[in-house]
Amino acid sequence: MTWISKLTTTFGLVLLAHSCYSAQEFSTFQSYRLSGTSQTAPAALPIDITIETVAALLIASLGLVLGTQQLKPIQWHVWAGKIEREGPGGAKNADDETVKDFVGNPFRFLETRPGFVDIRRQRKTFGDWVREGGSAK
CATH class of the missing domain: 1.10.287 (Helix Hairpins)
Structure with missing residues (x-):
């Protein structure tokens, strides 16, 4: 405050x-x-x-x-974009100090995770492999 x-x-x-x-x-x-x-x-x-x-x-x-902090945007992608543009300066509290638990982009984990598994594509690949003889190359 x-x-x-x-x-x-x-x-x-x-x-x-x-x-x-x-x-x-x-x-x-x-x-x-x-x-x-x-x-x-x-x-x-x-x-x-x-x-x-x-x-x-x-x-x-x-x-x-x-004495309260400024409100953060309701939409997370807006807030994450602000943090990515401004860096640690985008995450300040009411006393104009950087927030102690600043971690950068809160969606970094979601952007680096592996994609969803495509079962139909894997089934087709497996079927092609079985039709070709099923041997290891």
């Missing part, structure tokens, strides 16, 4: 902690106030605490979103 996203996330979490503390203090004061009287209905949470809580959640969420 970059320092801007860390700062934004930290600010949002501090604001959230403050709003939680304010809500707890309000409920404590309400219960203390109601203990000496015959009232049973506590007052609703003040609007400023509610607004602070919502704002804190939005700010913390914004900080977390700012």
Whole structure:
């Protein structure tokens, strides 16, 4: 995460902690106030605490979103082409560092594997070999 996203996330979490503390203090004061009287209905949470809580959640969420990596393409062949064109520079995380498990083209194994076996061609070759006498050359 970059320092801007860390700062934004930290600010949002501090604001959230403050709003939680304010809500707890309000409920404590309400219960203390109601203990000496015959009232049973506590007052609703003040609007400023509610607004602070919502704002804190939005700010913390914004900080977390700012710190995420760029999304990789959904299609693997697009991502593999980018990696082949740009090399290790194409696989960077949010801190602009090369990903530790960078291996290059993720399809290298698929491109170098042997092809599928053609059973009909092998059967025809075997049949031709048997018709010719079946002896080793």
